[in-house]
Amino acid sequence: MNGMRNPASIATLLALILVMALLACGCTQQAGSQPPTTTSPGKTRESITLSGSTTVLPVAQAAADAYMNTHANAEIMVIGGGSSVGIQAAGEGTASIGMSSRDLKAEEKTRYPGLVSTVIGNDGIALIVHPSNTVGPLTLEQVKGIYQGKYTNWKDLGGPDMAIVVAGRDSASGTREFFHEKVMNKEDFVAGQLEKNSNGAVKQTVAQTPGAIGYVGLGYIDGTVRAVPILVNGTPIEPSVRMVLDRKYPISRPLILVTKGEPAGLAKDYITFLLGPEGQKILEKEGFVPLGQA
Amino acid sequence: MTLPLPRQAKQGRLIPARTGETLIRLILLSCAGIAIVTIFFILAFLIRDGYPVLSETGITSFLLGTEWNPTGYPVEKFGIVPLVAGTLCVTLGAMAIAVPLGIACAICVARLAPPAVRAVVKPAIELLAGIPSVVYGFFGLIVLTDWIRATFGVPSGESWLAGSIILGIMALPTIISVSEDALSCVPREFSEGSLALGATHWQTISRVIVPGALPGISAAVILGMGRAIGETMAVLMVTGNAAIVPSPLWNVLSPVRTLTGTLGIEMGEVATGSMHYHALFGVAVVLLVITLAVNLVATTIIGRLREQYAPGRPCGNAVPGSRRASLLSPEMRERAKIILLVAVLSLIGLPAAGIAGYAGCVFLFSLVALSWRRLSPRTTQKIAFFFISAATATVLLILAVILSDILVKGLPALSFEFLTEPPRDLGRSGGIFPAIVGTLYLVAGAIGFALPLGIGAAIYLSEYRAEGKLTKIVRTGTELLNGTPSIVFGLFGFAFLVLFLKFGVSLIAGQITLGLMILPTVIRTTEEALKGVPVSLREGSLALGATQWQTVSRVVIPPAVPGIVTGAILSIGRAAGETAPILFTAVVFSQRFLPDSPFSPVMALPYHLYILATNIPGAEANKYATAVVLLLLVILFYAIAIGIRTHYQKNTHW
């Protein structure tokens, strides 16, 4: 080894560590020293965290943005993770509000007895197929048959001669659980079902697979997929906010905010905002169904 | 002028280790101790939460059950056979793709390519390792599955094959760079000896260099396999996740579900404390056991190979070669080789049955294999080099396709505002500044946590301990953690840091979780780098009366710095690109202020991308732009690592 090189290498190592350290310090300092520009003096900043269902996340975030625009001292942060993460976070007190796209389960109720649920809106679930699929309206019974594997070709349902590719959500998903109860009557799904962990992934699969069928929230319907109307008592019902509000469309589920005890402080204000006209408008804009008059 | 001799030498007294030495030893020991405790703490935690499923549903119905149906009514079913089958299928398929391609590519880079080509190809391949797994999954879901559907005329492209291809691509960089190192390390004397006997270049490569590098190549394959088994985010986006055993068993176009995929898609929504929750931890434990088994088999194989080709580790120290003869007689080995060849061919062939193009390749391959011996060395060399170049070209093509797909769609949306403003309208417009900063915070914290601890532990283990039980335990532990899917770390971080220690969802929880995730890599690469320093250097220093720490700090560490730094920066790259560990521990989707304390949550790029891609309709442009920024950031880290390494490689010789 060359004697001159060792100190140089050590110096490099030290320098590297130093840079790391500086970076870390610098970061915190910068963060600390940067005054929140929108805070008006005199009032303390209040902050809450929402955690949970990724389905509810867009609404919660959009509402939080709108709320913070008018309330400069409020800070509302929204964390994803999943319904159970949200319920657990609310129960454990690590988040002020939990978001859930399903009802609390028995285990959760026993574990966190003090939780209070507030329904903020509904989510219509639409059945979607590839835009090229010409299949007509389906009855719930037929949808169930598809998801049970009774029908394997679209021609059996009056569509083109094409194998059916069944896509759905993962078995822990609130959406799937709801679908399982409402459409499947708790009967088993076909084993070959493609399971996706998000609405976006289901839509993506359906959009690029001519034979696929999937179910997603209303907000995900766009030009890349075709929503199939549901035949209710012989009348085809388009999946739309209107139809869900009118209680004609059969598949919809509640969106829930969970708090430990009755909401208070900023959490209460925020939920009130969300339930108010402005909040409900945001809900609708994100493709969900407002609570309506009922 | 008198020589500045240390005082005790002048006094002629023998003083035992000084307090400084003892202190340093203690510090290093505690680093190693913390590392060990953490490793086993995580393991114990997983087992504790996984145990109830075994006690409630019974070991047999869990391990041998053929149905995974957590929402089954009236009875939930937690049989993991389809999941294990899925993991094995996808991993084997990935290896069938990655091993031949990877080794061929490594040979090309290490031994065939002219320096100019090598200088381009090697970093390019390492960049492949820097692509975050969300990006791979993204690409796989949108491009690959569609291609498979159209090419093979099947209803859906989400399949075992898609999973294997994506995982194969992800395992490639590991396999290539580690094998390439091993191949480059075979001393020149061996190849000169062979060439001087009139062997062709290819004969020298296939008969002397590759066998000499076999321990390293096996290690490469195992590492690649570890990456494939543990990958979550990418694989769950492309395999379809149907919990079924492919039928027939070699139907590569069947959808499958892996153990990691199950964790990835179900963990977020499962109710805490339910049987389903425990079942998922059970799945994590099974995953660990599989990783452990693979590692044990691998260690045994590599150990045996090392014994056979002991000095074939010439990059390392002058370890005296073991004097054991080879286990098999030459004829038996010849026969074993043929059997192995047939096995490998059928392994490649089996999943490929029914796929015309690939079958053609296999046919061609077998044809060549059959007539191999009748061909002149010159012709075999030509054929071999053709295949090797073709493999390398394929790898580069893959890289080009993935990068160009993302860059073409993402670059147009990049702008100064995008980089410097907070997101608006759920990330559909506005920028990603807080996410960039958040990612940097997370990474800096993770490295600040893992680097001192990992380096300290590695120094203690490699310089202060003889190979023994302790080192073995730590090595097994780190290897286990290395193969643990990142989502398991996320889980641990959530349950322990966020809930138990009441950190809440916070920057610090994410930093520690990421730090834990990269700890094994840091320990491992540091140990490797330290081992690469010849024993003679240590002896030289100790013989001059230097203390252990003087020797380590002045003689051993400096030449190991490039290795350590490379390891560290590769870890940074990995930490920056990971979604799963921070999913439950540190991130918020949107933030208008930068975090003001370690206990507030942050935004992060991979998570932002993940949510944009899966839960925000209509964010196409920003989704790709975020992918580009994440990609560039990770690539930047890797480029620094590669630069440092090249710099030091030029300057360090012994």
Next chain:
Amino acid sequence: MSPDTIIATDRLNLWYGDTRALVDVSMEIPDRKVTALIGPSGCGKSTLIRCFNRMNDILPGCRIEGKVMYHGENIYDNGSDPVSLRRRIGMVFQKPNPFPKSIYENVAYGPRVHGIRDRRTLDSIVEESLRRAALWDEVRDRLSRSALSLSGGQQQRLCIARTLAVEPEVILMDEPCSALDPIATAKVEGLIDELKKQYCVIIVTHNMQQAARVSDYTGFMYLGRLIEFGGTTQIFESPRDELTENYITGRFG
């Protein structure tokens, strides 16, 4: 060119990058004799013999001008093939470099790569080569042991046996004894004496006594030039060049 010349160089020049390692080397090497190349470290003697079997080809940045004639053919001509050349011109290296294989496999390696597969033929080649390298009696009972279990001297003789197994015409030896103890050196030197009956041996050595002991012809090199070439007795007893004289009398080097 005299009739028994086997290798001849003609104004051979070699560069490593910008460094000129050989300068206009012209010499004729006779068959079935031992030719020694001597000279101080870095004088280019190893570089020169590595030119004879084109081992320099594998080093990056290496450029060669001039001719090396082997049986009247320039080995650096375009159509000339280094692989078949190396089958006929074998080489033994400074540091023993047996492959990490068994003793048997080391010797059988050359014949195998040249297409011999018959087990009995291989057996007899291995035995014959080991006998000629005076190693057979020491290893006959442990042919399947790792070559690395041998001592340094044995390893070097194994490398010679390995070279002989290919049946070359010329054997290049690049300081073959520099890593060996005196007893092993004596054995290898004895072996060289045997070998010259059938082979042309070219040996590079630091050790002038060794050159005097084993060689028939000696070339003295200095700073990349061949200063003097002639019969060993003549070089050592009446060198024509002052540099040669200074070197062999130990005044520098």
